[in-house]
Amino acid sequence: xxxxxxxxxxxxxxxxxxxxxxxxxxxxxxxxxxxxxxxxxxxxxxxxxxxxxxxxxxxxxxxxxxxxxxxxxxxxxxxxxxxxxxxxxxxxxxxxxxxxxxxxxxxxxxxxxxxxxxxxxxxxxxxxxxxxxxxxxxxxxxxxxxxxxxxxxxxxxxxxxxxxxxxxxxxxxxxxxxxxxxxxxxxxxxxxxxxxxxxxxxxxxxxxxxxxxxxxxxxxxxxxxxxxxxxxxxxxxxxxxxxxxxxxxxxxxxxxxxxxxxxxxxxxxxxxxxxxxxxxxxxxxxxxxxxxxxxxxxxxxxxxxxxxxxxxxxxxxxxxxxxxxxxxxxxxxxxxxxxxxxxxxxxxxxxxxxxxxxxxxxxxxxxxxxxxxxxxxxxxxxxxxxxxxxxxxxxxxxxxxxxxxxxxxxxxxxxxxxxxxxxxxxxxxxxxxxxxxxxxxxxxxxxxxxxxxxxxxxxxxxxxxxxxxxxxxxxxxxxxxxxxxxxxxxxxxxxxxxxxxxxxxxx
Amino acid sequence: xxxxxxxxxxxxxxxxxxxxxxxxxxxxxxxxxxxxxxxxxxxxxxxxxxxxxxxxxxxxxxxxxxxxxxxxxxxxxxxxxxxxxx
Numbered sequence: 110x111x112x113x114x115x116x117x118x119x120x121x122x123x124x125x126x127x128x129x130x131x132x133x134x135x136x137x138x139x140x141x142x143x144x145x146x147x148x149x150x151x152x153x154x155x156x157x158x159x160x161x162x163x164x165x166x167x168x169x170x171x172x173x174x175x176x177x178x179x180x181x182x183x184x185x186x187x188x189x190x191x192x193x194x195x196x197x198x199x200x201x202x203x204x205x206x207x208x209x210x211x212x213x214x215x216x217x218x219x220x221x222x223x224x225x226x227x228x229x230x231x232x233x234x235x236x237x238x239x240x241x242x243x244x245x246x247x248x249x250x251x252x253x254x255x256x257x258x259x260x261x262x263x264x265x266x267x268x269x270x271x272x273x274x275x276x277x278x279x280x281x282x283x284x285x286x287x288x289x290x291x292x293x294x295x296x297x298x299x300x301x302x303x304x305x306x307x308x309x310x311x312x313x314x315x316x317x318x319x320x321x322x323x324x325x326x327x328x329x330x331x332x333x334x335x336x337x338x339x340x341x342x343x344x345x346x347x348x349x350x351x352x353x354x355x356x357x358x359x360x361x362x363x364x365x366x367x368x369x370x371x372x373x374x375x376x377x378x379x380x381x382x383x384x385x386x387x388x389x390x391x392x393x394x395x396x397x398x399x400x401x402x403x404x405x406x407x408x409x410x411x412x413x414x415x416x417x418x419x420x421x422x423x424x425x426x427x428x429x430x431x432x433x434x435x436x437x438x439x440x441x442x443x444x445x446x447x448x449x450x451x452x453x454x455x456x457x458x459x460x461x462x463x464x465x466x467x468x469x470x471x472x473x474x475x476x477x478x479x480x481x482x483x484x485x486x487x488x489x490x491x492x493x494x495x496x497x498x499x500x501x502x503x504x505x506x507x508x509x510x511x512x513x514x515x516x517x518x519x520x521x522x523x524x525x526x527x528x529x530x531x532x533x534x535x536x537x538x539x540x541x542x543x544x545x546x547x548x549x550x551x552x553x554x555x556x557x558x559x560x561x562x563x564x565x566x567x568x569x570x571x572x573x574x575x576x577x578x579x580x581x582x583x584x585x586x587x588x589x590x591x592x593x594x595x596x597x598x599x600x601x602x603x604x605x606x607x608x609x610x611x612x613x614x615x616x
Numbered sequence: 617x618x619x620x621x622x623x624x625x626x627x628x629x630x631x632x633x634x635x636x637x638x639x640x641x642x643x644x645x646x647x648x649x650x651x652x653x654x655x656x657x658x659x660x661x662x663x664x665x666x667x668x669x670x671x672x673x674x675x676x677x678x679x680x681x682x683x684x685x686x687x688x689x690x691x692x693x694x695x696x697x698x699x700x701x702x
Contacts, residue, residue, distance in 0.1 A: 238682065343684035387636050388647065408684060418688055422695045435689040435696060443676040446683070454647070454655070460636055462652045 116161040116206070120182055124164055124206075127174045132212075134163040143207045146194045147449070148566075149468045149527045151537050158200060160187065160207040167212050169287060169295050169330035176328065177293035179206055179596050186291075187598050188328040190230065190262030193254040193449065195469050196559070197566040198265055198323035202600035208328055210261050216240055217331070224336040225284060225305045230261025230329045246336040249276040249408075252561075253448035261329045267321030269561030271445055271508070272372030274364075274515030275408055276337055278561075280320045281512050287331040288319055291592035295330070304333050318587070323563050324598035326591055342414040344407040345442035346421055348430025349399040353378050354480065356401035359428035361476055363405055364509050364516040366424055368417045370409035373509045375445075376519075377402040378483055381504025384524070388454065388462075388503075403430060406442055455501035455526030458494070465501060465526035470544060472551035473560040474521040479507050485550045486523045493543040497536045500543070501526035510560055520560035523547065544568030552576055565601040573602055624663045644669060 124133045134140070140159050161184075166172045179186045185205025192199050201207055213229035216237065220226070221244055228237060235256045238247045251271040252258055262268075264286060268279035276282065284307055285299030298316045301309025319326055350356040360376045377385075379400050405421050407414045425432065432438075455465035474482050483505055494500040503524035509515035527540065545568045548558040558564050558572055574581040585607035588595075595608045630638040630646070637645050644665065649657040680687050690696045 235682070340684040342686045342688050343680065344688040346690060386634065386645075411686070414688060415693075418690075418693055419695070422690060422693065432690055432696070435691050439680065439687055439689060440673075440676055443679040443683075446679050447675075456636075456651075460651050461654055462647055463654050 116182075116184060120178065120184065121162065123178055124162070124175065127178070128164055128166060128171055132165040132167070134165070135161075139163050140207075143189055143192065143209060144200065146192050146197060146199050147467065148195050148197055148200075148562075149466055149529060149532075149540065150200075151532055152529050153532050153534070153537075158202060159204065160201040161204050163207045163209055165209050165212050169289060172208065172289045172328050172330050173293045173295050175206065175208060176289050176291065176596075180292055180594055183594055184596060185599050186328075186596050188261065188265065188324045190259035190265065191233070191254065191257050192262075193252075193258040194262060194266055194562065195471070196266075196323075196563040196569065198563050198598070198601065199262070200566075202598075205596075210259070210328070210330075213261075213330065214259075219244060219336075220305065221246070221336075223305050225333050226336055227304070227331065227333045228260055230264070230286075230332060231259055233257065233259050234263075241336065242339060245339045247339045248282065248334050249337050250279055250282050250334075251446060253445070255446045257449060260332050260334070264320060264329050264332060265322060265324055266561060266563050269508075269510070269520050272406065272408060273512050274374070274509045275370060275372040275513070277335075277512040280317065282335045283316070283320070284333045284335060285316060286319070286329050286333065288327040288329050290327045291594075291597040307335075321563065323565050323601055325588060325601050325604055326597060328597075338410075340408040340410075340414075342407075342409065342411045343442075344414050344418040344421070345404065345438045346406075346418070346425060347402055347404045347433040347438040347441060348425040349433050350401045350403070350430055351398055353401045353483070355429045356403050357480055359425060359430050360403050360507070361516070362424050362428040363403065363421065364476075366420060368407065368420060370407045370413045370417045371421075371515060372406045372408050373515060375404040375509075376479070376507040377404070378505045378507075380487060380502055381506060381524075384503040388456070402433070404438075404442065404445075406445075455503065455528070457498065457501075463528050464530065466529045467503070468525045468527050469522050469562070470525065470547050471520060471522045471560050471562045472548065473510055473518050473557040474507070474551060475518050475555060476516065478554040478556065479519060479521065482521060482550055482554050482556070483507075486547055489543060489546045489550070490523060490525055493539055497539050499528040499531045499536060500540075518556070521551075521556075541568040545572065548572050570601070570603045625661045627660070627662045627665065641665065641669075 143163055144159050185203040187201040188208045189199040190210055210231040214231035215229045218227040234250050241247050252268050263279045270278045285304050287297050289295050298319055300316055301311030356376055360374055364374045407417050454462050490502045503526055505523045507519040507521045510518045510520045548569050551558045564570055564573055588604045589607040627640045630640050633639050636648055638648050639645055
């Protein structure tokens with residue numbers, strides 16, 4: 110069993126020798142600010158998860174030296190990108206060293222011939238695309254945290270993109286990357302070899318092994334990304350429906366349209382509309398007959414988008430939808446690129462407003478199962494809201510989940526407001542149980558417990574072995590082989606079991 | 617800015633939209649202050665509300681421009697149809 114000790118002064122001195130004094134932060138503010146992510150957090154136990162120190166490397170070689178030192182000294186290392194994750198990937202459960210990669214934000218090469226851009230992992234997609242616009246190209250990875258998340262974190266979570274139906278998701282858009290292994294070696298991974306090669310049959314597909322590693326298998330230090338032509342035209346259309354069932358059927362018809370320019374289809378349920386009317390100051394109109402909404406968006410050349418838009422309008426109306434108008438359609442769609450500006454308040458069952466944090470529980474669910482899963486998730490949330498008095502159901506979305514073929518399964522999310530100031534040792538287990546029941550429903554309906562957030566923490570993580578089956582044994586063997594001393598983000602994904610550990614992460 | 621104007625400071629009287637929501641300005645919905653006793657609603661001058669709304673529209677326009685050269689609407693296609701609130 111590996112035990113961790115507080116970081117000694119001699120280790121701090123060695124880190125300063127590797128990075129320089131200004132890149133080793135030991136102050137309280139620097140450490141507390143890198144303790145948590147937007148996912149609900151046991152704030153009553155905040156102090157237990159503060160890292161011992163923070164380092165800000167600039168090069169892969171510096172990262173490698175930091176990891177080698179940590180491996181020799183058996184100190185936990187947790188990589189941190191934008192800190193926008195909706196699970197706990199970047200949270201230092203066992204304290205140790207947080208490696209903040211924000212200074213590794215260079216654009217190293219723009220290759221307009223082979224259509225790639227090579228960057229440091231600390232660059233943000235919005236900032237990257239501001240530069241790429243000069244060349245009339247873009248990197249179309251589009252999470253709800255688009256203005257604030259970083260490329261390294263997108264690889265760490267194997268992210269999902271709002272317009273993945275047209276352009277693919279993070280795993281499709283990252284061609285290859287460089288990663289520092291838990292023992293300090295620097296390697297390149299892709300489909301096979303070749304930094305700019307999209308398809309290879311050489312060896313194992315190592316890019317996919319490390320995609321979604323949540324910091325448990327190393328630290329990404331460089332990535333080569335896909336470039337696509339900057340869209341000439343965007344078209345967004347929102348339709349409303351008198352019932353969830355009508356909207357669900359229309360979602361299926363729109364998603365199966367076969368239009369190559371279709372970025373995605375989004376289904377808002379009745380709970381979501383009630384929340385938007387109540388607390389989000391959204392563009393959704395008020396009449397009671399508006400019970401569910403479906404959003405679509407197209408991107409591409411003018412020659413593609415104009416005829417496709419006519420077809421989307423026809424399918425939307427023929428499948429029972431009523432167009433919501435240009436202002437709602439274009440205005441709300443633009444806000445979808447930046448959903449981290451949600452109101453941070455919710456309601457008690459009395460209607461009283463209280464400060465709440467946003468929690469988004471996600472899963473991958475097949476289209477046929479969406480109505481049943483929706484009913485069960487709301488029932489679970491209602492039961493725990495009544496029991497704890499600190500939860501508020503903010504409704505559900507279902508987004509097309511397939512890359513290039515946006516049908517079949519959906520990123521399914523339930524947003525839950527949580528009054529974190531009221532969290533305690535008494536009600537935290539109820540919250541974890543709520544999460545676990547939601548995840549179990551996804552498995553019961555043949556789904557996956559997460560489409561893009563990851564499932565690293567208690568409430569989700571204990572179901573990873575159930576979902577993965579024999580694959581979890583392979584995960585543990587890989588983890589133990591690559592990280593013999595369990596220094597890389599220990600405590601995540603139940604991978605401590607690979608070392609004979611079986612402790613609960615949060616009490 | 618040319619001196620003090622009461623209309624720029626004092627928001628209009630609210631009208632009720634639902635049990636939980638009121639409205640003082642067109643298209644701007646507010647939580648009913650009666651439901652805000654644990655956390656009290658902040659008093660805001662009218663000009664500050666409008667500044668925030670205008671900033672929001674600027675942000676959305678910026679985001680559109682960030683993603684594509686041109687925004688096509690259903691109205692451009694001759695398919696806008698009636699607004700559902702109408």
